[in-house]
Amino acid sequence: MSNPQSNTPRWQPEVPPQRPPRKRRVFLWVFLGVQVLFLIWMITGIASGSGTPEDCGSLEQETCNDAENVGTAVGVGLIIVLWAVVDIILGVTYVVYRLARRP
Template identity: 45%
Template sequence: MSDKAGPRHQQPSWPPPITPEQSQGGPNLIGYAGQPMAAARAVQPAQAAQPVKHRRRVFWWFFAALQLAFVVWVVAGGVSASNETTDAGRAGGTIGVGLIILLWALVDVIVGITYAVYRFASRDK
């Protein structure tokens, strides 16, 4: 009974047999759905002629400029608060710098949510 017939006892078909195209030039790598890897990576001549589009980083530059503006504002507020001679003046400066930092955090949250909504709406479908 060593000769068992039927579909349950056949040899597995993985890896798939190597085609003559795969055996010519290079390693015999199998990609998705049995296609050779070299064919999956092949660049068409029409694609190679097109210029590469660089992503514009408008949001990043806007966000960096916004952060720089808030840093300058906080430093300026801290310097003006340190020049006060009275306790009330220093307390007012501290409250002012705290409000600037609070505004900074709120603006960052609003800008971040706006950017997330923009990215979600413009993603590939």
């Protein structure tokens, strides 16, 4: 006689399909956060220079406006240079990190 249990399939719990591990994108969010901060800084720098200066001393109004515009342009230029330097440093840091994690 044959064993009746040998012909019946055994019950196995259904195993959900394995998802690949999710990559954390910490560097991406830090990089985007830095970009937003520099953008806000640049916009506020540009906005702070728009308007008419009140304390010009002995300068004429047109000369005083021109001097304020030059100062605003220099300030925004420095922000852009600092922004580029920080982006280069972040990029080099990311490349070094990726190379160190390579098998």
